[in-house]
Amino acid sequence: MKKLIFIIFSIISYEINALSSDSLKKLVVINQTQFSFGSSHLNKKIFNKLYFGGKLNDNDKGKINSINQLQRSGLELDLNVGSQFYINEKIWYVNFQNIITTAGQYEQGLFDLFFRGNSELNQEISLTKTAFHLRNHHLFHFGKFHKFGRVGITLGSINQEYNIRFGENNYVDLTDPYQWNIMSSPDIFFIENTSDFLQKNGNSLGFDLEISNSNYEKALQYNLAIYNLGAILLHSNLQKISYDTNFTYSGLSLNQILYADSSDNWLNDFKPQIDSVNRLIITPFQISATINYQKHNFNYYTGVFYRYNSQYLPKVYLGMNYTIKNKLILGGVLSYGGYTKLQIGIDSEIQLQKFKAKLIIQNFTNFIPPMNRSFGVFLNLSYCLI
Numbered sequence: 001m002k003k004l005i006f007i008i009f010s011i012i013s014y015e016i017n018a019l020s021s022d023s024l025k026k027l028v029v030i031n032q033t034q035f036s037f038g039s040s041h042l043n044k045k046i047f048n049k050l051y052f053g054g055k056l057n058d059n060d061k062g063k064i065n066s067i068n069q070l071q072r073s074g075l076e077l078d079l080n081v082g083s084q085f086y087i088n089e090k091i092w093y094v095n096f097q098n099i100i101t102t103a104g105q106y107e108q109g110l111f112d113l114f115f116r117g118n119s120e121l122n123q124e125i126s127l128t129k130t131a132f133h134l135r136n137h138h139l140f141h142f143g144k145f146h147k148f149g150r151v152g153i154t155l156g157s158i159n160q161e162y163n164i165r166f167g168e169n170n171y172v173d174l175t176d177p178y179q180w181n182i183m184s185s186p187d188i189f190f191i192e193n194t195s196d197f198l199q200k201n202g203n204s205l206g207f208d209l210e211i212s213n214s215n216y217e218k219a220l221q222y223n224l225a226i227y228n229l230g231a232i233l234l235h236s237n238l239q240k241i242s243y244d245t246n247f248t249y250s251g252l253s254l255n256q257i258l259y260a261d262s263s264d265n266w267l268n269d270f271k272p273q274i275d276s277v278n279r280l281i282i283t284p285f286q287i288s289a290t291i292n293y294q295k296h297n298f299n300y301y302t303g304v305f306y307r308y309n310s311q312y313l314p315k316v317y318l319g320m321n322y323t324i325k326n327k328l329i330l331g332g333v334l335s336y337g338g339y340t341k342l343q344i345g346i347d348s349e350i351q352l353q354k355f356k357a358k359l360i361i362q363n364f365t366n367f368i369p370p371m372n373r374s375f376g377v378f379l380n381l382s383y384c385l386i
Contacts, residue, residue, distance in 0.1 A: 026084075026085070026086055026384060027083060027084075027384070027385045028084045028085070028382055028383070028384050028385070029081075029082075029083045029382065029385060030080070030081070030082050030083065030084070030095075030380070030381070030382045031080070031081050031380075031382070032078075032079075032080040032379070032381070033078070033079055033080070033377075033378075033379045033380075034076070034077070034078040034376070034377070034379070035076070035077050035078075035376065035377050036075070036076055036338075036339075036362055036374065036375065036376030036377070036378075037073075037074065037075040037076075037339070037374060037375060037376070038072075038073070038074060038075075038338055038340030038343075038363075038374030038375070038376070039072065039073035039074075039339060039340060039374065040071045040072045040073070040339070040340055040341055041071045041108070041111075042061070042073055044374070045059070046061065047075070061111075061115050061116065066108060067107065067108055067109035067112070067123055067125060068107050068108065068109060068125065068126050069107065070105065070106075070107060070108075070129055071105070071106055071107070071108055072103065072105050072311055072312075072339050072340070073103065073104055073339060074101065074102065074103030074104070074310070074311060074312070074338075074339035075101070075102050075339075076100065076101040076102075076103075077098075077099070077100045077101075078097070078098075078099045078100075079097065079098045079099075080095055080096070080097045081095070081096055082094050082095030082096060082141070083095075084145075090144060090145070091144070091145035092143070092144050092145070093141070093142070093143055093144075093145065093150065093152070094140075094141065094142050095140070095141040095142075096138070096139070096140055096141075097138070097139040097140075097141065098136075098138055098139075099136075099137050099139065100135065100136045101133070101135045101284075101307075101310055102132075102133065102134040102135070103132070103133060103310055103311040103339055104130075104131070104132040104133075104311055105129060105130065105131050105311035106130045106131075107125055107126055107127070107129070107130065109123075109125035109126075109172075110125055110130060110172075113125065113172070113174070123173075124171050124172070124173045125172045125173075125174065126170070126171050127170035127171055127172060127184065128166060128167070128169060128170055128171075129166075130165075130166045130170075131163075131164060131165040131166070131311055132162070132164045132311070133161075133162060133163050133164070133310060133311065134160060134161075134162035134190075135160065135162070135310075136159040136161075136193065137156050137157070137158055137159065137161075137204070137284075138156065138157040138159060139154050139155070139156045139204075139228060140154065140155045140156075141153075141154050141228075143208055148211055148212075149209070149210035149211045149212045149223075149224075149225075150208070150209075150210045151207070151208065151210075152207065152208040153205070153207050153208070154204070154205070154206040154207065154208055154227070154228045154230065154283075155203070155205060156204030156205070156206070156228070156232065156283070157200045157202075157203060157204075158191065158201055158202030158203065158204065158234065159200065160190075160191060160192065160193050161189075161190065161191045161201075161202065161232075161234065162189075162191070163187075163188070163189055163190070163309075164186060164187075164188045165186065165187050165188075166184065166186045166187075167185035167186065169183065170183055170184050170185060170186070171183050172184075186241070188240065188241040189234075189238060189239065189240040189241070189279070191234060191237055191238055191239070192237060192239075194237070201234060201237045201238070202232055202233055202236075203232070203233055203235075204228070204230060204231065204232040204233070204283050205230045205231060206227075206228040206229050206230025206231070206283045206285065207228075207229055207230060208225075208226070208227045208228065208229075209225065209226050209229075210223065210224070211224045211225070212224070212225075219293060219294050219295065220291070220292070220293050220294075221291070221292045221293075221294075222290065222291050222292075223288070223289070223290045223292075224288075224289050225286075225287070225288045225289075226285060226286070226287050226288075227285060227286045228283050228284070228285045229285040230282075230283045231280055231281070231282060231283060232280070232281050232282070232283055233278060233279075233280055234278065234280075234281065235278045238278075238279055240279075281309075282308065282309065283308075284307055284308050284309050284310050285307075285308050286305070286306070286307050286308075287304075287305070287308075288303060288304065288305045288306075289303055289304050290302070290303035291303065297322055297323045297324075298320065298321075298322055298323075299321050299322075299323070299329075299331070300319075300320050301318075301319050301320070302316075302317065302318045302319070303316075303317055304316050304317075305317075305337075305338075311339075312337075312338060312339065313337040313338060313339070314337050315335055315336065315337030315338045316335065316336050316337055317333055317334065317335035317336075318333070318334050318335075319331060319332060319334065319345075319347060320332065320333075321347050321349075326351070327350060327351055327352065328348075328349070328350050328351075329347070329348065329349035329350070330347070330348055331346075331347040332344065332345065332346055332347060332364075333345040333346075333347050333362075335362070338374075339374065340363075340374040343362055343376075344363065344364045345360055345361055345362045345364060345376075346360070346361040346364050347360050348360070354384035354385075355381075355382075355383050355384075356381075356382045356383075357379075357380070357381050357382075358378070358379070358380040358381075359377070359378070359379055359380075360376075360377070360379075361376070361377060362374070362375070362376030362377065362378060363375055363376055
């Protein structure tokens with residue numbers, strides 16, 4: 001898939017270079033990077049120690065909440081490079097995207113079970129809404145601008161895709177530390193990456209659609225968008241685990257199991273089986289809607305954002321910024337959702353002739369210790385070559 005994308009970019013670059021100056025009026029190169037992590041109940045210290053190493057203490061594990069309170073934690077890295085150009089008076093765009101996300105949605109009791117032990121758990125832990133994922137996809141976007149917005153297609157190469165989801169009425173009852181009552185019917189599948197450029201484990205096909213009035217100079221502007229809506233075909237190296245079981249386990253406590261010799265560990269019975277049947281799933285598409293109102297040098301905006309099958313809570317945001325001498329933009333944004341809850345961010349943008357840079361610190365409260373449950377950076381660089 002990487003070779004295919006390289007070939008497509010080469011063909012497009014050749015066609016652009018072969019065009020006359022009348023046909024090619026402008027070429028804009030855009031580089032966009034977004035990195036963020038967040039949690040509804042954990043501070044950033046636990047992310048640092050899980051990644052860089054270190055001993056976790058009780059403060060790192062967050063507050064003890066209701067055992068069945070639904071929590072979220074996640075991390076994402078979104079890298080984009082692309083361009084916009086004219087061909088025969090029409091504006092086209094190409095974009096290569098590498099998106100890596102990992103997240104979980106789980107009950108507080110499940111977190112306490114693994115990070116605090118089960119000696120103090122004296123009630124049932126629901127697993128009905130529990131789900132996790134790890135994803136690494138390469139996406140190639142190609143399309144055309146229209147008066148109403150833009151339309152395009154997305155070709156995807158699946159590098160990694162892990163998914164775990166539990167069923168209805170699944171639970172773990174640990175009222176007795178040495179007797180577990182478990183009702184579980186999880187659907188688990190995962191795909192590892194391969195070293196082959198073309199023979200990947202799966203491919204996807206989707207479409208992009210934007211509807212907006214940004215082409216018109218109006219004080220009130222809107223943008224409705226959906227990206228990568230389609231299907232993924234997982235066709236090789238698919239490892240799948242499916243169990244529908246209700247059993248009682250008596251004997252060791254969780255800590256004894258985790259620190260037992262691997263040869264005696266009963267979890268070894270849960271080994272993945274190679275599933276040779278192709279699997280078709282819906283792409284992790286994105287939906288967004290934005291409204292902007294411009295008055296003099298002030299810009300007010302609000303919007304929503306959601307990513308499917310990513311344990312992502314729909315995010316709602318409201319912001320304002322101020323333009324200084326048509327070169328510098330400063331402002332703030334308040335948001336709720338995603339992998340965390342409330343965030344207060346800083347919005348900044350600078351434009352110098354053909355170069356434009358936009359930087360958003362998604363959570364300024366990250367620097368306040370009791371509230372530092374998330375951190376995010378959005379960086380957009382664009383340069384007009386012609």
